[in-house]
Amino acid sequence: MHNAALRYIDAVARFGSIRRASEELNISASAINRQIIKLEEQFGVELFERRANGLKPTVHGILVIEHARRTLHDFEAVRSEVGESLGTLTGLVRIATLDSITVHILPRAIISFRKRHPGVTFRIETADPTGVTRLVSNDSADIGLTFENAAQPGIAVLHQVPAPLCVVMHRTHPLSGRARLSVFDCLTSDIILQEDTGPVTPLLGDEIASVKQSSAPILVTNTIVASKGLILRGAGLGFFTRFGFIQELEVGTVVAVPLEERRPSTLKLATIVSSGRRTTRAIDMFVEELHGVLDAEVRQTGKPE
Helix, strand or coil: CCHHHHHHHHHHHHHCCHHHHHHHHCCCHHHHHHHHHHHHHHHCCCCEEEECCEEEECHHHHHHHHHHHHHHHHHHHHHHHHHHHCCCCCEEEEEEECHHHHCCHHHHHHHHHHHHCCCEEEEEEECCHHHHHHHHHCCCCCEEEEECCCCCCCEEEEEEEECCCEEEEECCCCCCCCCCECCHHHHHCCEEEECCCCCHHHHHHHHHHHHHHHCCCCEEECCHHHHHHHHCCCCCEEEECHHHHHHHHHHCCEEEEEECCCHHHHCEEEEEEECCCCCCHHHHHHHHHHHHHHHHHHHHHCCCC
16 A cells, blocks of 8 residues: 555545545545545455445444554654754644634644744644544544543543633623623523533533523534634624633633633643654644643633632
8 A cells, every 4th residue: 555545545534525535635536536446456345335425434444544544654753753864854743623722822833833844734623522532542633632531541641721611702792891700690691602612511511501491592503713703793602711712812802701610610721642652753842832832822811710
């Protein structure tokens, strides 16, 4: 199996679609399909189950995909070492992250890092907290940024920063002057719920259930772009960490009022990696850069009392 075949099968597995894989790799869908068929002929088994809504790896396909990802990862490690021996840091850094971290944190870290190391490239995939951990576990990502959860086999936590949930709203909102708010204080307002926040359910499960019963949220979404669009126009409030609203908080467009509930104030954002996989020099150095950006943001914004 050569490098192109490895990349093709990895992309198809990640996206569940030959069309989306072709868009990601800028390779024709027919070329990717031919390569998969060729591999299936070589192995004598189907690697993907063809469904109406996409492709799903078979049991045999999972074995081949895992091999492909290990090989690609090892190749990147060697490429990084060769580049470093020549005085140039190179390599691909694959990041799985919560949606909100792509707004300010990751752009700042990547821009700063690439000023010193332009030979390093990045791939970012967003997911819910469980999905981030899964992407790191199955070698689809080198680094994960997710809410801290119970210790999981094969996952190492490298760094944590406070990420308390707050009530985020436009500065003109009637509740914006409050020092603290409970979820029930928000029942009279239009509420926006982020579908993929994960920890909101265990942290505020009963309260959120009451919200849904008392007043249907005006929006339930898995993207912070839609949530911010409404909040910045004063159309409602939501339960978020500060990380997705750093710039707006800096200029005063929105406010983040701490929640009275104790559990949400203990939430932490964690950087995770696979404990059983070798990391490249590019990954290690970017992790240092990322932690510096996270720590600087926490120092600047502070943790709600």
